Amino acid sequence: MSSSTDELIRRGGDVAVDIHGLRVVRGRRVAIDDLSVRVARGTITGLLGPSGCGKTTLMRCIVGTQLVAAGRVAVLGRPAGSADLRHRVGYVTQDPTIYDDLRVIDNVRYFAALYGTGAAAADEAIVDVGLTDHRTALCANLSGGQRTRVSLACALVSHPELLVLDEPTVGLDPVLRVDLWVKFDELARRGTTLIVSSHVMDEADHCGDLLLMRDGRLLAHTTPAQLRKDSGCQSLEEAFLSVIRDSTAARPAPAG
Amino acid sequence: MILLVPSLVITLLYFMFQDAPRPPGAPSPFNTACLVMLGVFPLIVMFLITSITMQRERVSGTLERILTTPLRRFDLLGAYGTAFSIAAAAQATLACLVSFWLLGLHTEGSPALVFTIAIINAVLGVGLGLLCSAFARTEFQAVQFMPLVVAPQLLLCGIIVPREVLPDWLQWLSNAMPASYALEALQQVAAHPEPTFIATRDICVVIGFAVAALALAAATLRRRTP
Numbered sequence: 001m002s003s004s005t006d007e008l009i010r011r012g013g014d015v016a017v018d019i020h021g022l023r024v025v026r027g028r029r030v031a032i033d034d035l036s037v038r039v040a041r042g043t044i045t046g047l048l049g050p051s052g053c054g055k056t057t058l059m060r061c062i063v064g065t066q067l068v069a070a071g072r073v074a075v076l077g078r079p080a081g082s083a084d085l086r087h088r089v090g091y092v093t094q095d096p097t098i099y100d101d102l103r104v105i106d107n108v109r110y111f112a113a114l115y116g117t118g119a120a121a122a123d124e125a126i127v128d129v130g131l132t133d134h135r136t137a138l139c140a141n142l143s144g145g146q147r148t149r150v151s152l153a154c155a156l157v158s159h160p161e162l163l164v165l166d167e168p169t170v171g172l173d174p175v176l177r178v179d180l181w182v183k184f185d186e187l188a189r190r191g192t193t194l195i196v197s198s199h200v201m202d203e204a205d206h207c208g209d210l211l212l213m214r215d216g217r218l219l220a221h222t223t224p225a226q227l228r229k230d231s232g233c234q235s236l237e238e239a240f241l242s243v244i245r246d247s248t249a250a251r252p253a254p255a256g
Numbered sequence: 257m258i259l260l261v262p263s264l265v266i267t268l269l270y271f272m273f274q275d276a277p278r279p280p281g282a283p284s285p286f287n288t289a290c291l292v293m294l295g296v297f298p299l300i301v302m303f304l305i306t307s308i309t310m311q312r313e314r315v316s317g318t319l320e321r322i323l324t325t326p327l328r329r330f331d332l333l334g335a336y337g338t339a340f341s342i343a344a345a346a347q348a349t350l351a352c353l354v355s356f357w358l359l360g361l362h363t364e365g366s367p368a369l370v371f372t373i374a375i376i377n378a379v380l381g382v383g384l385g386l387l388c389s390a391f392a393r394t395e396f397q398a399v400q401f402m403p404l405v406v407a408p409q410l411l412l413c414g415i416i417v418p419r420e421v422l423p424d425w426l427q428w429l430s431n432a433m434p435a436s437y438a439l440e441a442l443q444q445v446a447a448h449p450e451p452t453f454i455a456t457r458d459i460c461v462v463i464g465f466a467v468a469a470l471a472l473a474a475a476t477l478r479r480r481t482p
Contacts (some may be wrong), residue, residue, distance in 0.1 A: 064479065067481065091321065093317050097320070111325065115326060116326065
């Protein structure tokens with residue numbers, strides 16, 4: 001399937017993430033098998049698939065915290081995990097990784113200090129995620145959605161060129177989800193590349209590009225419009241299920 | 257808690273020995289026991305606090321996350337070491353003040369030297385704690401490293417049975433443990449007005465152990481994990 005990324009890159013657009021022949025083994029399981037993909041700069045790419053399909057592992061490869069068995073991952077033109085990428089790539093993990101015994105503002109200031117961006121950037125990041133009213137609240141007393149946003153603020157504080165978000169909207173109410181997507185759109189317009197994983201298909205419409213994953217493999221690199229056209233389904237949920245059915249039918253039955 | 261507990265325990269020790277019979281001319285048993293406490297407390301407390309804090313960083317994912325930032329590993333260890341050493345210094349200051357001033361602890365050597373050894377023991381505790389946190393999966397396991405790592409050192413360092421009368425193989429073990437040197441240094445300070453060669457050597461050995469533990473701890477901080 002063709003995708004907007006391919007067109008963009010063909011037209012001479014910049015590549016933010018270039019993955020070739022990636023293979024990751026976790027324990028005895030092959031978590032990612034021979035995956036190749038390119039993501040253009042300034043786009044929002046949705047990483048979709050059932051839970052356990054390798055979304056988080058792929059994101060960890062891009063951030064450079066995952067040991068890789070084979071293949072190469074280039075991010076912003078450098079090997080993933082390079083020292084100079086640490087200023088330029090932001091990562092928000094699935095569970096909010098913040099310090100519960102610190103206040104919101106202290107958490108964000110701590111990350112601002114680690115990135116060397118200062119207290120003003122911390123205040124700005126808190127405004128960006130809409131937590132101004134909870135600046136001085138202890139993180140342990142916040143709701144799940146508020147903790148997610150603190151975690152996001154800790155990444156925004158470095159003004160990253162590439163922002164990797166692992167299921168940032170899980171457990172959020174619809175109003176907040178819409179707010180966050182508005183925020184993501186705004187970041188993309190300003191030139192930030194976003195890779196956002198989700199297993200809620202209705203969020204896929206916010207993404208310019210879609211990566212559909214299953215069992216550690218990339219099923220499709222497409223766009224919401226293309227996916228609808230190819231599958232003949234109006235709802236992306238059904239479209240995704242049809243892609244999975246096709247891929248299962250196409251693959252030889254596993255031995256044993 | 258960190259500040260007050262050691263001072264309270266040392267005060268308890270004082271009253272324990274208050275009415276204990278003592279042979280004429282021998283140093284008071286409180287003196288010996290109090291010195292041991294001043295050396296041992298920073299080691300135990302800092303070991304526990306560091307191993308549990310670091311374990312929490314590992315489990316909560318904050319360690320992995322801060323390792324994706326420009327932070328250097330030695331900066332992280334240095335920050336841990338400094339923060340906890342300052343806590344240890346405050347603790348040791350209070351404990352030394354109470355011991356020397358209120359409870360009449362007497363050493364031939366300088367109280368400043370006792371204080372210095374206490375701080376070095378605290379740094380050793382931080383190093384061992386950071387290292388052990390890598391091998392614990394839960395906070396519960398981290399706590400259990402305390403008896404495993406600290407108890408044998410206390411048993412073999414000469415507090416209970418003098419090192420010279422230990423069986424050979426236990427003497428070897430004792431020689432390989434940093435607490436033995438820390439205690440010997442404290443005993444030297446208690447007995448001699450000037451810093452002795454043995455005391456200096458022992459302090460250097462303990463510093464060596466602390467640096468080695470911190471370096472090994474740095475090796476357990478991996479940016480990439482399976």
